[in-house]
Amino acid sequence: xxxxxxxxxMKVLLSGNEAIALGAWEAxxxxxxxxxxxxxxxxxxxxxxxxxxxxEWASNEKVALDAAAGAAFGGARALAxxxxxxxxxxxxxxxxLSYTGVQxxxxxxxxxxxxxxxxxxxxxxxxxxxFGKFPCLDPSDSEEARQFTRLxxxxxxxxxxxxxxxxxxxxxxxxxxxxxxxxxEPRAFEPLPPFERKPDWYVIIPATARRRHPVVEQRLLDVxxxxxxxxxxxxxxxxxxxxxxxxxxxxxYVREVLAGYSILxxxxxxxxxxxxxxxxxxxxxxxxxxxxLDPFIEEQVRAMGIxxxxxxxxxxxxxxxxxxxxxxxxxxxxxxxxxxxLVEPVDEVALPTRPPALCPGCPHxxxxxxxxxxxxxxVFSGDIGCYSMGVLPPFEAMDMLISMGASVxxxxxxxxxxxxxxxxxxxxxxxxxxxxxxxxxNAVYNxxxxxxxxxxxxxxxxTGGQQHPGTxxxxxxxxxxxxxxxxxxxxxxxxxxxxxxxxxxxxxxxxLKAAMAVEAGPAVILVKGAxxxxxxFHRRPVVEVDLETCTACGSCFRVGCPAIxxxxxxxxxxxxxxxxxxxLLCTGCTVCLQVCPVDAIYQTGGSE
Amino acid sequence: xxxMNFLFVGVGGQGVLTASDIAAQVGLDLGLEAKKxxxxxxxxxxxxxxxxxxxxxxxGSPTCEKGTVDALVAFELLEAARWVDWLRPGGTVVVNTQxxxxxxxxxxxxxxxxxxxxxxxxxxxxxRLVRVDGLTLAAEAGTTRAINTVILGALSAVLxxxxxxxxxxxxxxxxxxxxxxxxxxFRMGREAVG
Ligand SMILES: Cc1ncc(C[n+]2csc(CCOP(=O)(O)OP(=O)(O)O)c2C)c(N)n1
Ligand code: SF4
Numbered sequence: 001x002x003x004x005x006x007x008x009x010m011k012v013l014l015s016g017n018e019a020i021a022l023g024a025w026e027a028x029x030x031x032x033x034x035x036x037x038x039x040x041x042x043x044x045x046x047x048x049x050x051x052x053x054x055x056e057w058a059s060n061e062k063v064a065l066d067a068a069a070g071a072a073f074g075g076a077r078a079l080a081x082x083x084x085x086x087x088x089x090x091x092x093x094x095x096x097l098s099y100t101g102v103q104x105x106x107x108x109x110x111x112x113x114x115x116x117x118x119x120x121x122x123x124x125x126x127x128x129x130x131f132g133k134f135p136c137l138d139p140s141d142s143e144e145a146r147q148f149t150r151l152x153x154x155x156x157x158x159x160x161x162x163x164x165x166x167x168x169x170x171x172x173x174x175x176x177x178x179x180x181x182x183x184x185e186p187r188a189f190e191p192l193p194p195f196e197r198k199p200d201w202y203v204i205i206p207a208t209a210r211r212r213h214p215v216v217e218q219r220l221l222d223v224x225x226x227x228x229x230x231x232x233x234x235x236x237x238x239x240x241x242x243x244x245x246x247x248x249x250x251x252x253y254v255r256e257v258l259a260g261y262s263i264l265x266x267x268x269x270x271x272x273x274x275x276x277x278x279x280x281x282x283x284x285x286x287x288x289x290x291x292x293l294d295p296f297i298e299e300q301v302r303a304m305g306i307x308x309x310x311x312x313x314x315x316x317x318x319x320x321x322x323x324x325x326x327x328x329x330x331x332x333x334x335x336x337x338x339x340x341x342l343v344e345p346v347d348e349v350a351l352p353t354r355p356p357a358l359c360p361g362c363p364h365x366x367x368x369x370x371x372x373x374x375x376x377x378x379v380f381s382g383d384i385g386c387y388s389m390g391v392l393p394p395f396e397a398m399d400m401l402i403s404m405g406a407s408v409x410x411x412x413x414x415x416x417x418x419x420x421x422x423x424x425x426x427x428x429x430x431x432x433x434x435x436x437x438x439x440x441x442n443a444v445y446n447x448x449x450x451x452x453x454x455x456x457x458x459x460x461x462x463t464g465g466q467q468h469p470g471t472x473x474x475x476x477x478x479x480x481x482x483x484x485x486x487x488x489x490x491x492x493x494x495x496x497x498x499x500x501x502x503x504x505x506x507x508x509x510x511x512l513k514a515a516m517a518v519e520a521g522p523a524v525i526l527v528k529g530a531x532x533x534x535x536x537f538h539r540r541p542v543v544e545v546d547l548e549t550c551t552a553c554g555s556c557f558r559v560g561c562p563a564i565x566x567x568x569x570x571x572x573x574x575x576x577x578x579x580x581x582x583x584l585l586c587t588g589c590t591v592c593l594q595v596c597p598v599d600a601i602y603q604t605g606g607s608e
Numbered sequence: 609x610x611x612m613n614f615l616f617v618g619v620g621g622q623g624v625l626t627a628s629d630i631a632a633q634v635g636l637d638l639g640l641e642a643k644k645x646x647x648x649x650x651x652x653x654x655x656x657x658x659x660x661x662x663x664x665x666x667x668g669s670p671t672c673e674k675g676t677v678d679a680l681v682a683f684e685l686l687e688a689a690r691w692v693d694w695l696r697p698g699g700t701v702v703v704n705t706q707x708x709x710x711x712x713x714x715x716x717x718x719x720x721x722x723x724x725x726x727x728x729x730x731x732x733x734x735x736r737l738v739r740v741d742g743l744t745l746a747a748e749a750g751t752t753r754a755i756n757t758v759i760l761g762a763l764s765a766v767l768x769x770x771x772x773x774x775x776x777x778x779x780x781x782x783x784x785x786x787x788x789x790x791x792x793x794f795r796m797g798r799e800a801v802g
Contacts, residue, residue, distance in 0.1 A: 013632055013642065117647055141643075141670075174645035174670035175632055249670075256668035322673035340675030345693040346729045351686060352718035354619065354710035356653040386653065394715060557715055562654055565714050577716070 014178040016171035019142035020081075020109060021046035022180065023149025027105070029053055030076035030190070033064035035434065036463040037083030038118040039172040040111035044081055045466075048475045052187030057466055057475045060404070060434040061086035065093050065108065072106035073202055074192045077153050081109040084125050085403065089435070091128070094162065098132045099212040100202050101160035105153035111167045114292050115319030118169075120384070120403065122317070124293035129164050129270035133216050135223050136164040136270040137232065138248040142176040148267065151232065158226075159219050166269070168292065170249045170319065224271040232267025235280055242309075242334055243284030245277065245301065250292050253325040257336055258290075272300055281306045288334065292320045309334075358389055360563040361537065361587030363457045363502035363529030368395040369559050369595065370509045371424070371453075374516070378422040379414060383407035383436075385428035386461045386531075394560045398426070405435020411450040412443045412522075422516045425452045430460035430468040432485060437492070443522040444493035451515045452494075452524045454485055457502070457531040465533050489524040496521070502529020505594040532587060540588030541604050545579045549600035552576040556592040556601065564592055609768050610640065613672040614661040617691045618683025619708045620654050623756030626781065627681070628659035630760060633777045635663035638769060645670035654711070656687060680734075681763055683742070683755070684708050689726045698735035702763050703727075704742035704755065738762055738801055745796045754786075754793035761797020771798060 014022065020043050024032065032055045034044040048055040058064035061082040071078035082090065087110050094108065110128070113119040129136030137152050139145040145167065152163040200208060227233060239261050246254045247266040254263060264280045266272065281287045281301075286309045289298040293316065302308055313328040314320070329336040358365050368390045371380065375397060382388060382398035383406065391398035400410055411425035427436050432454050443450055460466040467473040472482025489497050496518050498511040508527065515523040530536035545567070552571035556564050556579050563585035566577035581592070581601075593601040614631055618624040628644050635642030646659040660671045674694050680701045682688030688703040695701065705723060712718040731737050740762045742755040749758065757778055764774040775794050782790050 011636065013629070013636060013644070169647075170645060170670065173647070174643060175629070176643045176667070176670065177636060177641065252668040252670065321671060322669050326673070340673060341697050342675045343693050343695045343697055343699075343733045346689045346726075346733075348729045349689070349721035349725045350718065351690050352710050352712045352720060354654070354656050354686070355712060356655040357711040359653055389653070393717075560711065560715070562709075562711060562714065565709060566716065 008182055010180050010182045011177045012180045013175040014142045015042065015173060015175050016139070016142050016145045016167055017042035017173070018046045019145040019178050020149050020165065020167065021050070022178065023146035024079050024107070024153075025050040025053060026146070027150045027153040028077055028187070029079050029153070030104070031068060031071040032056075032079040032081070033058045033067045034081040035059070035061045035064055035086060036460050036466040037086050037111070038463055039113060039167070039169040040081050040083045040086070040109060041463050041466065042172070043109055043111075044475060047079075052189050054189065055475055057468060059469055061089040062093055065090040065097075068106055068108075069093060069097055069102070072102040072104040074195055075104045076192055077105040079107045079109065082111070083119065084110055084112040084123050085119060085121065087125055087128055089404070094128065095132050096204050097162045098134050098216055099209055100204050101212070101215070102156060102162065103160070103196065103198070105156035106162045107149065107152040107156060107165055108162055109165045109167060111169070111172050112293070113169050115169060122293060124296060125164065125166055126269050126296045127294070133220050134161045134163060135159070135268060136166055137267060138166050138269045139171060139267070140248050140251040140265075141171070142174070142178045144267070145171060146178055148232065155223070159223055161219060166248070168249055220271050224273065227268045227271065227273040228275050230268060230273070233273050233276055234265050234267075235276075236263040236265065238262045240284045242286050242288060243280055244288045244290055245280070245297060246290045247297065248292060250290050250320050250325070253320055253322050254290050257322055257325045257329060258334065266297060269297065272297065274304060277301060277304065277306070288332070290314055290320075290325060290328070355392060356389060357392070357560060357562050358386065359532050360561050360585045361532045361539070361589040362386070363527070363531060364390070364455055365559055365561065365589070366503055366505045366591045366594075367453065367455060367508055367527050368397055369505065369591065370512055371395070371426075372397040373509070374422065374512060378424060379419065381407045381411040381414065381423065381425045383425070383427040383431050384462070385431055385455075386457075387426060387428055387455050388462075390426065394558045404431050405439060408436055408439035408443060408450075408452055411452070412439065412446065412448045415448045415450050416446065423450045425450060427452065427454055428461075429454060429456040429458065429470045429485065430466075433469045433483070437488070440489065440494070440522065441492050447521050449518065449520060450522050451512075452522055454489075454524060454526050456485055456526055456528045457534070458536055459531045459534050461531045461533065465531070486524075486526050489526070494522055494524045496523040497526065498524070499526045499528060502527050503589050503591055505591060540590070542583045542586040542588050543581055543590060543593050543601050543603050545581055546600045546602060547578055549598055550578040551598055551600070552578045553597060555595050555597055559591050559595055561592060610665060612663040612679065612767070613677050614679050614681060615672060615677045615691060615694050616659040616661065616681045616683070617687045618657050619687065620648070620657055622657070622683045623753070624657045624659055624683050627756040627760055628661050630774075630777050630781050631661045631763070633781070634769065634773055635661070637773050637777060638663070640664060641667045643667045643670040656690075658691070679763065679766070681759060683759060685723060685726050686710070686720065688730055689721070692730055692733050695734060700736045700738065700766055701730050701734040702738045702740065702759065702766060703730065704759055705739050706743050706755075736766065738766055740797060740800050742797075745800060746793055749793035749796050750789040751786075754789055757790045757793040758797035758800075761794040762801050764794075765798045765801035
């Protein structure tokens, strides 16, 4: 930590997500809700550490936004955070909230993922602001993330509308210095004043919608007017032979690669400050736009009749980088430093890839080991989570995956359309509570003969281990009420429910067989076993391979465990490598032991 | 020293992100601006972890540009080879010589190259190659979990920066009860650099 200026301001390295949490706390946020999703997850995790804020995990993003909306209708400052695709889930409410307006500030953080590092697409959520007709702020480092979050609450209250604070993976997961006031004054949680009724705003029946729409249109004009002189949009004058309009993290690349040229940095990416843009364009010889993903600003600038140089030289696919901006500049013949001299990549030896794999001990392993054995006459409709790795070798047991909870609906549709195969839906526990309940009700209601496997590892593992309704523990660490999945399935009308131990290889296989034999209606197989990163996971003595007995048949390699290695010893006849087990990685889950046909793997006594 | 670009790479669970956090903090403590940026999508599941750290009077991008990395800090041998083309010509590679088998090797689709072959390839590309046996040194210091501290020790020795600044940043970051172990691990890493 470094002290600057006044005694009480400290420069601290914070990630974009931590800075958003800090900004929200400084803005007196009262209630915050989110469903985890990379790269947004740490916003709520960080916010939950501050006193005076009620922060919680919602069962999905729409619920998170609805909860925040209710709080904002009541006059509280509220925040909902989600990854970009989470906004799709929440969009129904978001669009209406634009019409209803809010009393307390309502900020929706959308963490986009250019580069699709951990997502199913690269959608650019600035479009939501335009679609829904409300403002969008686009910070470009952690300090701005803090300041813009505070501003977002002010704007929301000033113009009575939701405000999108847009982050990206690069902002959320980068650390840069933030000015923090020390010491942070503790704050007590304040109860709300009595609810102020406003049905002519908040009850969006058609008559209200028609009356509110002109208000929404006028509001956009008002915000645009405000943005003309707002400090979030600023001109950095330099060499006027080229003027670059940029926003978000792209600004950082421009500042480095195109240093010295004039820059119009847009902080409020919707609605745009058109007079400011015209003024800027009028004072430079040529205008360029550098932005990540879609030509969101560029198209609007062109539509204003302003010529933009280069026919889209900036790539529209993937994350921007210094190298890409430099290349685009060189291609468009903007004078910049040439690309740096490169060191040759290693080609003397072949470098094996390092694909992700289910962890040693993972409760998803025995299920996929079994599932792949039925592949010949089955279709596997998958979902999102660690178990998506079931698509990878050695399992290769996933045929479709589109969005959270879609496994059950897709399986149902395929079966109903006349598939003669066994159709499986494979869904995790967190995903089941997110968007699996209603498609299961649908499968029961319309009676499709599908098999829904719920992989219950008692955590939201993929995103780093968050609690959910099936664990019963809240974000603040309190013991809440745990919802069991089997009774839920039965209550929804599922007549055949099997509950299994996740490491019982034979038991899972039997349940798969029995479920395939069910005559009518959906069946549910609940595979229960805690993720190795939870306190519920029990490490057992490690297993070892008896090299005398091992026939190098390779069966244990097909469980895809990172702890099972090839030993140096080979089988005299086949020349194939026998197995060995890394005692540092092994958790003693015994899945390999169970699949070994010659009992060459045995459990050791010690080393718990 | 007023400008440095670092690239920290390794495998999930090795402490790459903590090490890069500390390196960024050191930059700030040296009176420079510092930024760091990481990609850790599948880190928990044994995937590759990549983290950029930049020091300068004024830092723009939180990531380095390929060909501008002054110091590649690799926590694993194969990953050093994979990322060495980010180095600027003449740059330094600090590599932990540990080998962690990827699944592509364990399932038999690929082979892990010999350590010597990798080191020779690195030698040909780096201005300076520093090899550290992090696992052994960390174990000697008291816990294999201090590998990242050993590596930071080695890194600090190749840079023109005060050792105390590093040591203090490390100690501030780790729980107090591991204070002594980490100080030992740091010094062992430093001394391992000839
Ligand atoms: C709409 C949406 N929200 C959030 C995510 C991020 N995400 C991916 S998988 C996942 C949950 C995984 O949990 P679970 O179903 O329990 O499976 P596990 O990873 O624990 O095996 C989440 C939150 C997403 N991809 N889409
Ligand atoms: S994090 Fe948990 S659920 Fe995910 S692969 Fe590892 S053990 Fe399995």
